Amino acid sequence: MKKFKKVLVSLLGVAAVGLLLTGCSTEGDKKEEAKNKEPKDLKIGFSISTLNNPAFVYLKDQIEENAKKEGSKIIVADAQNDSAKQSDNMDDFIQQKVDAIIVNPVDSSAIAPSVEAANDANIPVVAVDRSSDGGEILSLIVSDNVKGGEMAAKYLIDTLGENAKVAMIEGIPGASATNERGEGFKKGAKGKLDIVASQNGDFDRAKSLTVTENILQANPEIKGIFAQNDEEALGALEAVKAAKRDDIVIIGFDGAEDALKSIEEKELNATIGQRFDEMAKLSLDSIYKHYKGEKVDKEIFAPVELITQK
Missing domain, CATH: 3.40.50.2300 (Response regulator)
Structure with a gap:
């Protein structure tokens, strides 16, 4: 009787292993099948x-x-x-x-x-x-957002000279592009530009218009703006034009069609173009x-x- 139980346990063990291997094989076949789709x-x-x-x-x-x-x-x-x-x-x-x-x-x-x-x-x-x-x-x-932010800072330095007072309009809080473009801009501006204001525009044109109006009122001495995308840059441009501040240089980020058209029409100054x-x-x-x-x-x-x- 004991011998019979041992044999039964052994057989059950073999069956269990067989099922396990079959399951693994099926899973492996599924992954292999997935890897061969056109x-x-x-x-x-x-x-x-x-x-x-x-x-x-x-x-x-x-x-x-x-x-x-x-x-x-x-x-x-x-x-x-x-x-x-x-x-x-x-x-x-x-x-x-x-x-x-x-x-x-x-x-x-x-x-x-x-x-x-x-x-x-x-x-x-x-x-x-x-x-x-x-x-x-x-x-x-x-895109290399950090490098792009550095390029934006260099453009403002080359255009306005060192120690110019500038503002940055940031994107959506928590977005990696916001963090990386901000990181690159601050790195490029360190010791060469005076960032007197930095506010969120949420990558939105209408919000950035309002944000820029507030920045201009609080910091009338600014000479440049880095907007972290082109929608923000175009919103900032509307606020700058309304304030009759054509001395302010604005650079965006994206290379969007509206921004390129504005640059061609000699309104927006520049953008960091993404492919x-x-x-x-x-x-x-x-x-x-x-x-x-x-x-x-x-x-x-x-x-x-x-x-x-x-």
Whole structure:
């Protein structure tokens, strides 16, 4: 009887191991199968922070255009600069069982739980223009924001001379682009520019107009403004024109169509141009490489360039 029990236990043990191995094999097969999908078979969710910014509209258009060439399906969700709405959008993508997600975070900290949820669902996530503070990102596609901030500071130094009093209009608090562009600008300005004011414009034109009006009233001596995106720069420009302060030099960040037109018309002084076309291509390429089983770089920098009236 004892011998029979031992044999039975042994058989059950073998069966359990067999089931475990079968489970592992099935899971491995699923991952292997996932790694061999063609671009035409992929459904990709794209959560964008806002479509109220022409630069991001261009980014969306470029992603859709590049995906169309490869036959991939793109589902776009506009978070309208609301981190809670973006979280809901991410949940929807996970429920739809998309093959991958591209996210342009409203807030780098707030997006982390959604990235972790996608990780749990085995859905790769690519972050574009802004990073996530948590979860595992397949690849971060971003401009060198720190370098761009330094370039903005150098432009104001070259244009206004050292020790000029300037202001900075910051982006959305918590966004990585806000932190990095601010870091670069302060680094480039240290000991060479006097930053007398720094306020949040939330990457929004209307809010930045009001913020600039307040800055001008409190600091009439300023000679330059660095706005952390072009929408803020154009809002600042409206306030400067209304105050008849054509002596103030304004530089933005993005290279958005409205800003380039304003520069061409000799109104906005300059911008740090991002290559959103390149960022769109790199975002999709990272996903395609993943599904071909190829190595994907964790961080890819797209180029930035100074664009002036000259």
